[in-house]
Amino acid sequence: MSSEPIVTTKHGDVRGRVSDAGVYTFKGIPYAAAPVGPNRFRPPQPPEPWPAPRDAAEYGPIAPQASVDGDGPLADLAPRSVVHGDDYLNLNVWTPGLDERLPVLVFIHGGSFTSGSGSIPGYDGTRFARDGVVLVTVNYRLGADGFLWFGDGIPNLGLLDQIAALTWVRDNISGFGGDPGNVTVFGESAGAMSVCSLLAMPAAEGLFHRVIAESGAGHSTISPATARLIGTRLAAVLGVEPTRAAIADVPMPQLIAAQTQLAQEITAKPKTKLWGEVARNLMPFEPIVDGDLLPAPPIERIAAGAGAQVDVLIGTNREEARLFLVPTGAAAKITGPVVHAAAARYGLPAFRGAGRYRANRPGATPGDLLSAIATDWYYWIPALRLAEAHPGTHVYEFAWRSPAFDHALGACHALELPFVFDNLDDPAFKPFVGENPPQQVADAMHKAWIDFATNGDPGWPAYTPQHRIAMRFDTESASTVDDRADERALWNGRR
Structure with a gap:
């Protein structure tokens, strides 16, 4: 086995590395030309072929984005891996072997469509490869470069980048030991919103066979x-x-x-x-329902049958909104009237809805109640709506509570990521997971993602309006049936 394996792609050979664990890695492979100069605000263009083997030992540049340097409350909870450069439409591959035909997982990172990258160390795919899956992470255009549109030209360039990356996977992944006929695209937060948009986009049809959406669904678009x-x-x-x-x-x-x-x-x-x-x-840059590339809001397209042949796994974290309310100190400043106003703004019956959430949480502060209501409005209910719209969808909830911020951070947004990737030992995740996170939760989630990518069955029954079964991942993971039915019912007809 060569320590510097070479794989041929459509645009040239790439030279990877083999780790001590026997995992092949190829990093910073361009899937499209640099989106600068004449390619700025254009759909992704093919990269220029390279005649000699291209070294793929290091991560490539990431999309331009604001820095998180400093002492802000979220700085330690938002790890970055910053490499500057124009050629940032690139991807990374981890594989256990080049002569296999293995399931492929393609990860779309989150970051509110304005930050993040596929090269954050916590997204390292070594343990997916160890367990028999080819893992691909990608970068795409963010912010104005990805989603600015005045009505002329081509919109949704960030989504088109993702489609270009998936096209690269279809055309090249067999050389890396992957099966182009068994591709699962998964994402978290904005990445989950992206994959649900891809599920609804005609231009993405046939490029993937399964979808996993973590903390994002088919409702986050703009006109x-x-x-x-x-x-x-x-x-x-x-x-x-x-x-x-x-x-x-x-x-x-x-x-x-x-x-x-x-x-x-x-x-x-x-x-x-x-x-x-x-x-x-509060996200200025999002997928745009332009009537062509994205013909209608994804939830409407999916309800009408778009992506019907694609297996779907979707879920949320139990206390998503605490990430945005606790580290900033906002949770401690919330008052009862604010909770009632937010409930009404989100479409709940203001007093009856807030009262039900309060009754179900004895001793909860107004900040706790706002977090619960906001979590359900923006994450949980949209996930259930998508599951209802797409027959055969599997649903999960991540409920393990972080010890961070004196245990106040809870089962917050993005906390599931180190468990999904089985990278609990990554130093960048320590502020999230603490010193001794439960390995059994990572074992359960990581396996479920692999099983789903392999055969479409994560290990529990699909969710239906008649049998609302979901898997709850916690120190003792188990399935639930119509969890919090009374609170779910409050949202009927909403979101």
Whole structure:
């Protein structure tokens, strides 16, 4: 076995490495040309072929994004792996062997469509490869470069990048020991919203066979009108005309700073007349329902039968919103009236809904109640709606509570990731999981993801409106039947 194996791809040979554990790694492989210069704000273009073997020992550049350097409350909880450069439409592959025909998992990272990368060390695919799966992680365009649209040109460039990466997998993965006929695309947060959008996009049809959505579903999109509101304000912040051409002339650091200012403005004054749908979820850059690439909101397309042939596993964390309320100190400042106003804003019967959540949580603070209601509105109920719309979907909930912030962080957003990747020992995850996270939870989740990618069965029955079975992952994992039925019923007809 060579310590520097070479694989031939459509655009040239790549030279990988073999770890002491016998896992082959290939990093920083371009799947599209650098999205700069004439390729800026264009659909992904093929990379230039390279004549000599390309070294694939190190991660490639990541998409331009704001830095998390400093002492902010989320800085330690948002690990990054920063490599600067233009050629950031690249991917990474981990495989146990080159002569196999193994299931393939393709991971789409989260980060509110403005941050993150496929090269965060915690996404290392060694343990997936150890267990007989080829793991691929990808980068894609973020922020304005990926999702800015004024109504002309091609929208949803970030999603088109993901489709280009999946096309690369279809065309090349057999050389890395993967089966192009058995591809599962999975993602977390914005990555989960992405994979649900891909499930609804005609251009992605046939590129994958299964979907896993962690903490995101088919409801997070914006209209063309909202996209124009966001783009126009971004241009005003920059002092340029509201066109892609004008924004393309702005230096990248200035554009990133303007995107950050825009997000702060939305958070400070979340008014629908100013920001459209973005006023509800506070994410300025999201997939756009343009009527062509994304013909309708994903949940509507899926309910109408889009992706009917694709197996789906979807789930959420029990206390998603605590990530955004606890480290910032916001949870301690929430009052009862704020909880009632939020319940009404989210579509719950304000007093009856908040009262039910309070009755089910004796001793809960207003911050606890807001976290529970916001979690269900934005994550749990959309996941159940998608499961109801797509027959045969499997549902899970991650319930293990982090010890961080004196155990107040709870089963928060993104906490499941080190368990899914079985990378509990990664130092970047220590602020999340503490000193002694339960290995048995990682064993259970990691195996379920592998089993699902292999044959579509994660190990428990599918969710149906008649038999609402889900798997709860905790120190003692077990299936549940219509958990919190009374709270679920409050959301009937909503989200």
